[in-house]
Amino acid sequence: xxxxxxxxxxxxxxxxYGHVNNARxxxxxxxxxxxxxxxxxxxxxxxxGASTAVIDATPGASTIxxxxxQEVEYLAPIPYQRQPLDIELWIGYMGGASLxxxxxxxxxxxxxxxxxxxxxxxxxxxADTATERPRRxxxxxxxxxxxxxxxxxxxxxx
Amino acid sequence: xxxxxxxxxxxxxxxxYGHVNNARxxxxxxxxxxxxxxxxxxxxxxxxGASTAVIDATPGASTIxxxxxQEVEYLAPIPYQRQPLDIELWIGYMGGASLxxxxxxxxxxxxxxxxxxxxxxxxxxxADTATERPRRxxxxxxxxxxxxxxxxxxxxxx
Amino acid sequence: xxxxxxxxxxxxxxxxYGHVNNARxxxxxxxxxxxxxxxxxxxxxxxxGASTAVIDATPGASTIxxxxxQEVEYLAPIPYQRQPLDIELWIGYMGGASLxxxxxxxxxxxxxxxxxxxxxxxxxxxADTATERPRRxxxxxxxxxxxxxxxxxxxxxx
Amino acid sequence: xxxxxxxxxxxxxxxxYGHVNNARxxxxxxxxxxxxxxxxxxxxxxxxGASTAVIDATPGASTIxxxxxQEVEYLAPIPYQRQPLDIELWIGYMGGASLxxxxxxxxxxxxxxxxxxxxxxxxxxxADTATERPRRxxxxxxxxxxxxxxxxxxxxxx
Numbered sequence: 001x002x003x004x005x006x007x008x009x010x011x012x013x014x015x016x017y018g019h020v021n022n023a024r025x026x027x028x029x030x031x032x033x034x035x036x037x038x039x040x041x042x043x044x045x046x047x048x049g050a051s052t053a054v055i056d057a058t059p060g061a062s063t064i065x066x067x068x069x070q071e072v073e074y075l076a077p078i079p080y081q082r083q084p085l086d087i088e089l090w091i092g093y094m095g096g097a098s099l100x101x102x103x104x105x106x107x108x109x110x111x112x113x114x115x116x117x118x119x120x121x122x123x124x125x126x127a128d129t130a131t132e133r134p135r136r137x138x139x140x141x142x143x144x145x146x147x148x149x150x151x152x153x154x155x156x157x158x
Numbered sequence: 159x160x161x162x163x164x165x166x167x168x169x170x171x172x173x174x175y176g177h178v179n180n181a182r183x184x185x186x187x188x189x190x191x192x193x194x195x196x197x198x199x200x201x202x203x204x205x206x207g208a209s210t211a212v213i214d215a216t217p218g219a220s221t222i223x224x225x226x227x228q229e230v231e232y233l234a235p236i237p238y239q240r241q242p243l244d245i246e247l248w249i250g251y252m253g254g255a256s257l258x259x260x261x262x263x264x265x266x267x268x269x270x271x272x273x274x275x276x277x278x279x280x281x282x283x284x285a286d287t288a289t290e291r292p293r294r295x296x297x298x299x300x301x302x303x304x305x306x307x308x309x310x311x312x313x314x315x316x
Numbered sequence: 317x318x319x320x321x322x323x324x325x326x327x328x329x330x331x332x333y334g335h336v337n338n339a340r341x342x343x344x345x346x347x348x349x350x351x352x353x354x355x356x357x358x359x360x361x362x363x364x365g366a367s368t369a370v371i372d373a374t375p376g377a378s379t380i381x382x383x384x385x386q387e388v389e390y391l392a393p394i395p396y397q398r399q400p401l402d403i404e405l406w407i408g409y410m411g412g413a414s415l416x417x418x419x420x421x422x423x424x425x426x427x428x429x430x431x432x433x434x435x436x437x438x439x440x441x442x443a444d445t446a447t448e449r450p451r452r453x454x455x456x457x458x459x460x461x462x463x464x465x466x467x468x469x470x471x472x473x474x
Numbered sequence: 475x476x477x478x479x480x481x482x483x484x485x486x487x488x489x490x491y492g493h494v495n496n497a498r499x500x501x502x503x504x505x506x507x508x509x510x511x512x513x514x515x516x517x518x519x520x521x522x523g524a525s526t527a528v529i530d531a532t533p534g535a536s537t538i539x540x541x542x543x544q545e546v547e548y549l550a551p552i553p554y555q556r557q558p559l560d561i562e563l564w565i566g567y568m569g570g571a572s573l574x575x576x577x578x579x580x581x582x583x584x585x586x587x588x589x590x591x592x593x594x595x596x597x598x599x600x601a602d603t604a605t606e607r608p609r610r611x612x613x614x615x616x617x618x619x620x621x622x623x624x625x626x627x628x629x630x631x632x
Contacts, residue, residue: 008166011192012185012339014332016396021328022541023500027170030497034169035240067496069629071545077606080332082193132551155543170495174488174554180383181346181486184339225338227471229387235448238490290393313385324482327508328501343486350485351556398509 001147003052005032006084006109019077026070029103029120032087037101054144055126062129068098069123073155078117083108085117091145092152097134098125099145102153121153159305161210163190164242164267177235184228187261187278190245195259212302213284220287226256227281231313236275241266243275249303250310255292256283257303260311279311317463319368321348322400322425335393342386345419345436348403353417370460371442378445384414385439389471394433399424401433407461408468413450414441415461418469437469475621477526479506480558480583493551500544503577503594506561511575528618529600536603542572543597547629552591557582559591565619566626571608572599573619576627595627 007028015021020028039056055063078085086106093100105118128135137145165186173179178186197214213221236243244264251258263276286293295303323344331337336344355372371379394401402422409416421434444451453461481502489495494502513530529537552559560580567574579592602609611619 010185010189012188012331012337015328016330016332016334017538018332021501022544023328023497023504026497026500027168027495030170031168064491066551067548069545069547070496071543073543074541077540170489170497172490173486174490174492175380176490179343179486180386181339181342184342185337188339222333224393225390227387227389228338229385231385232383235382326501326505328504343484346486347484 001090002150003036003089003148005035005087005089007032007035007087008084009078009080009082011080014080017077019079022072022074025072025074025078025105025118025120028085028105029072029087029122032089032103033101033122033124036089052144052148054141063135064127064129064132066125066127066132066134067122068125070120071155072118072120074118076115076117078105081108083110089148090150091148092121092150094137094142094145094149097127097136098123099137100124100152102150104153119153119155160246160248160308161194161306163193163245163247165190165193165245166242167236167238167240169238172238175235177237180230180232183230183232183236183263183276183278186243186263187230187245187280190247190261191259191280191282194247210302210306212299221293222285222287222290224283224285224290224292225280226283228278229313230276230278232276234273234275236263239266241268247306248308249306250279250308252295252300252303252307255285255294256281257295258282258310260308262311277311277313317406318466319352319405319464321351321403321405323348323351323403324400325394325396325398327396330396333393335395338388338390341388341390341394341421341434341436344401344421345388345403345438348405348419349417349438349440352405368460368464370457379451380443380445380448382441382443382448382450383438384441386436387471388434388436390434392431392433394421397424399426405464406466407464408437408466410453410458410461410465413443413452414439415453416440416468418466420469435469435471475564476624477510477563477622479509479561479563481506481509481561482558483552483554483556485554488554491551493553496546496548499546499548499552499579499592499594502559502579503561503596506563506577507575507596507598510563526618526622528615537609538601538603538606540599540601540606540608541596542599544594545629546592546594548592550589550591552579555582557584563622564624565622566595566624568611568616568619568623571601571610572597573611574598574626576624578627593627593629 013020013024036052037055039053086109088104090102092102101122103120107115125134171178171182194210195213197211244267246262248260249257250260259280261278265273283292329336329340352368353371355369402425404420406418407415408418417438419436423431441450487494487498510526511529513527560583562578564576565573566576575596577594581589599608
């Protein structure tokens with residue numbers, strides 16, 4: 001099962017070439033990942049994937065998420081557009097203390113033909129805030145994420 | 159009359175102090191301004207202020223908007239939150255080729271008590287893309303913006 | 317007396333108009349200010365203004381610096397260039413717990429004719445890290461900064 | 475042969491965890507790559523690798539560089555530090571229209587023990603500005619880059 005996270009662009013995501021900058025794309029993936037996996041700290045419940053949102057990384061929380069690895073394939077330049085990008089997100093691998101988040105970044109819902117802009121995988125390690133050392137994914141997290149386990153991305157260029 | 163532009167934060171807007179960074183605030187104001195004043199290039203009409211959206215600054219358009227001046231008062235630190243900030247936006251002055259956009263940045267709609275985080279004014283100059291020289295605000299633009307003319311901000315610290 | 321802080325641009329400071337973005341300019345001013353006023357935490361002493369560098373804002377330090385206000389005048393668009401911008405920096409006002417840092421941002425040293433791109437003032441409040449409440453500028457800080465006190469900027473547009 | 479590109483951090487590269495943000499790292503790699511490969515447009519010649527600097531990507535130039543792929547391994551969190559990071563840079567592969575730039579990001583020169591923070595590879599495609607279609611690497615470029623050809627990175631996690 002995949003989550004769909006609507007992710008708005010900003011005009012400032014463009015670089016001097018007039019496309020979304022390649023580094024900024026990682027901030028968009030970061031934001032989609034946070035929407036999907038982090039506990040909402042607002043009073044209103046607004047998480048994209050309510051059941052997936054089990055990481056509490058608010059200030060003072062006991063877990064931080066470290067990025068160990070990222071792989072990104074840029075398939076087409078992305079222009080500024082008002083409708084949010086449609087980022088599909090799933091888990092390609094779940095280990096003892098780490099997981100691979102997979103993404104496919106598509107044009108906004110309703111735009112025809114649908115364009116696949118970017119494909120990416122991020123390896124996240126859950127770590128203890130105080131020691132910054134990895135800690136095991138617990139049973140509650142594992143149960144919340146299991147439905148979103150799927151085949152990992154196969155990159156075209158490697 | 160004021161426009162209300164819902165403006166989403168990103169986690170990456172925070173700096174090492176854990177608050178929205180002061181420079182990043184100007185990107186949020188920029189985005190609210192674009193939502194309010196720029197012609198939507200999407201097929202779906204999604205402009206916040208449909209009647210105000212008369213600047214076409216898409217690539218190849220004949221107008222660019224230059225920033226001549228900004229004044230910003232930071233009243234309270236802004237934490238990361240999922241609900242979009244509520245940015246109120248109006249025009250404090252309209253001259254021959256320039257206008258002053260005024261902003262008050264509030265906590266998300268529904269959060270009680272409502273917090274006023276930031277107040278700001280941006281002086282924008284409309285310019286010709288080719289020459290980068292100021293060009294006059296035309297009648298259509300003037301008519302679209304007139305309803306949003308109001309008293310300019312008075313800053314507390316000066 | 318003014319400090320001269322060489323401040324390198326990055327290509328990613330440009331926006332889709334091909335100039336340094338107006339919001340990004342505040343990050344450049346921030347960096348110049350940190351170079352001038354913060355204690356270097358490197359083993360090698362590298363502070364621009366060795367005597368001015370009295371704020372210790374490293375993680376765990378007792379002081380944070382809050383930005384209360386910024387005023388910026390953009391006089392000319394800034395292209396990407398390899399040589400660092402030449403940012404002149406002085407103190408326009410020193411109060412009980414706050415100070416006004418003034419900046420003039422010039423073209424790189426050696427470029428002729430010298431161009432003045434931007435003028436700005438930032439009001440900084442020193443605050444206690446734990447409480448985030450203002451704390452008085454102490455005698456050591458006051459003595460370090462006094463030589464850099466000068467007339468504040470007068471803005472052209474107001 | 476490897477190029478060494480000193481690459482300064484900014485305080486604003488830190489995120490709320492107090493380390494250089496993972497997305498921002500790609501902007502640092504971008505800047506190192508530009509210093510190494512782009513023609514300097516300043517009057518003063520300041521290119522890191524004078525002989526390697528053969529891409530003219532200034533506004534109006536006939537070539538743009540598209541990013542097709544990035545792979546990044548984050549080995550250790552990077553704190554704010556004044557001395558520039560020491561980025562080693564070489565070419566892991568040169569094809570007809572594309573090349574793989576390899577990076578190892580180290581602690582500033584002189585810091586002991588030397589820390590390896592990040593390893594990365596970027597696949598760049600040279601394209602025609604007007605059409606945005608790939609164009610062949612020409613003889614002059616190939617000759618300039620050949621001395622920097624080396625073995626590509628082998629990533630630890632894959």
